[in-house]
Amino acid sequence: EPFASILVALEVMAFDLDMISIGCVAPMEPVMKFATRTLMVLLLFAVASVVHFGYLAWQRSRGGAQAGKGFQISLLLRTAGTLFMVFFISLCSSLLAPFRRNQHPNGRWTVQAYHGVYCNGEGEHLSMSVIGGLACLLPLGFLAICVWVIIWELPKRLQTADVKFLRACSFLFMRFRPGAEAFSVLFLVRNALVVLCPLFPGASAKVVSMNLILYGSLVMVAYSKPWRAMVCNFLDMMLVTGMLVILDMGSLFVEDNDGGTTMVICLIFSALMLLSIIASVFYGIAKHFIQKYRKPFKFFLCHQKIAAGSMARLLKIELQKRGSKYSTFVDCDDLNDLTRLFSYVGQDTETFVIMGSPDIMTRKWCVGEMCTARSHKVNTVLLMWPDFVKPDKAFIENYESIVPDIVELANYNIGLQEVQDTMAWISTVETIDVPGLISGEAIEHICGQMTGTTRSRSIADTREAPDCIILSDLDNME
Numbered sequence: 001e002p003f004a005s006i007l008v009a010l011e012v013m014a015f016d017l018d019m020i021s022i023g024c025v026a027p028m029e030p031v032m033k034f035a036t037r038t039l040m041v042l043l044l045f046a047v048a049s050v051v052h053f054g055y056l057a058w059q060r061s062r063g064g065a066q067a068g069k070g071f072q073i074s075l076l077l078r079t080a081g082t083l084f085m086v087f088f089i090s091l092c093s094s095l096l097a098p099f100r101r102n103q104h105p106n107g108r109w110t111v112q113a114y115h116g117v118y119c120n121g122e123g124e125h126l127s128m129s130v131i132g133g134l135a136c137l138l139p140l141g142f143l144a145i146c147v148w149v150i151i152w153e154l155p156k157r158l159q160t161a162d163v164k165f166l167r168a169c170s171f172l173f174m175r176f177r178p179g180a181e182a183f184s185v186l187f188l189v190r191n192a193l194v195v196l197c198p199l200f201p202g203a204s205a206k207v208v209s210m211n212l213i214l215y216g217s218l219v220m221v222a223y224s225k226p227w228r229a230m231v232c233n234f235l236d237m238m239l240v241t242g243m244l245v246i247l248d249m250g251s252l253f254v255e256d257n258d259g260g261t262t263m264v265i266c267l268i269f270s271a272l273m274l275l276s277i278i279a280s281v282f283y284g285i286a287k288h289f290i291q292k293y294r295k296p297f298k299f300f301l302c303h304q305k306i307a308a309g310s311m312a313r314l315l316k317i318e319l320q321k322r323g324s325k326y327s328t329f330v331d332c333d334d335l336n337d338l339t340r341l342f343s344y345v346g347q348d349t350e351t352f353v354i355m356g357s358p359d360i361m362t363r364k365w366c367v368g369e370m371c372t373a374r375s376h377k378v379n380t381v382l383l384m385w386p387d388f389v390k391p392d393k394a395f396i397e398n399y400e401s402i403v404p405d406i407v408e409l410a411n412y413n414i415g416l417q418e419v420q421d422t423m424a425w426i427s428t429v430e431t432i433d434v435p436g437l438i439s440g441e442a443i444e445h446i447c448g449q450m451t452g453t454t455r456s457r458s459i460a461d462t463r464e465a466p467d468c469i470i471l472s473d474l475d476n477m478e
Helices: 003-014 030-061 073-086 088-095 123-135 137-159 163-168 183-199 203-224 230-251 259-293 305-321 338-348 364-375 393-397 404-412 416-428 440-451
Strands: 101-103 109-111 297-302 349-356 379-384 430-433
Touching (some): 030 088, 073 088, 073 163, 088 137, 137 183, 183 203, 297 338, 305 349, 305 440, 404 416
Parallel strands (some): 297 349, 349 379, 379 430
16 A cells, blocks of 8 residues: 555546446446446447537537538547547456456455356356457457558558548557557557456466566667657656566565466576577677678778768779679768777778878778778778878877877777877778879779779760760869
């Protein structure tokens, strides 16, 4: 107490008629009480329909704005769907009441919510089970309709701009960001599974199954952020976290004598943990040997965007025309996570290409890539621009004053000494000269030296009447 009383008070959301003491006015047998409880949700829909049509009739009588818009069935469907979404867990929980049971010291079983009904599959229990089983078709049908709408119909209706359909079904997907509409169905499935957890035998199985569902939901929301408003994502995670804490704290008060089930669950998850460790080790070993002989990228183009961005794009296009095995990394295409920039150089690249524009040695990120290539012994080629000057002794010794922000690379375990060693190493790598004026023949020559291949010029390359005229500055190669 007082938490137990709070939980009891919340049972009114599960259509528990005992909460409003209706038995004092109209005493009912368990079967009748369960049937009435089952029909409560239909009563809500009936009330919503009466209010809807009553409102339309009132609008027509006074000539309001809604008078000439028909019965507005889409609005009624949206209301009914919203009610179903709100009371989905409560409805499913109340319908499954005949299948939740308690065992007494004498070995007899009774229905958890109706203590006077024995779980023997006869008489009152049989009647309640039949009513509950048939009534379960209602939420199952709603779930099936939702799956049909989201998976099959919604993409078609979006293409045809069927606004009426979208408005009628907006209760399903309008709360989610574009592209995350499927989460409305996933959350309904999650809610249905949560309701089924109390049907498992033994407290251990119930607690573990509920934990798995809630932890899965928490990870899914944290990773995908499906809600349209970001604050709703945080609210969802907070609510699920609170439910997990309450569930784990409540499990401390459960007296479960079924030690065998608990032991089996512990063994299963211990085995899964051990297998996960072994699988991760073998995955790392396999990945190491695979990447040792076959890297994801044949070339990595290290370039200064302002001076060689367009050249890098042209070079990538021409290299990949030589064959699919010449995959080429350009950061604006392939870099999704800045923290992985240097790992792409050291682990995923066969040949590191330095596009030697005049100021590339003053760009900290480019220098960091060079340091990584040197430390990981990645094959390196320098494409040397006409104005490029290799670092000399004075430049290397005064590098920290020339490029003061180079110290930021310390966050990636790259110090000044590694940078200076890399500056000296630049003079030892293979060099390919880049002419001052780029032409098709020059690009083919560079690609041929990098790949050891030749490419015959196509008709498109030699066409005399171009489709597009490009105005260029011959004094600026980029």
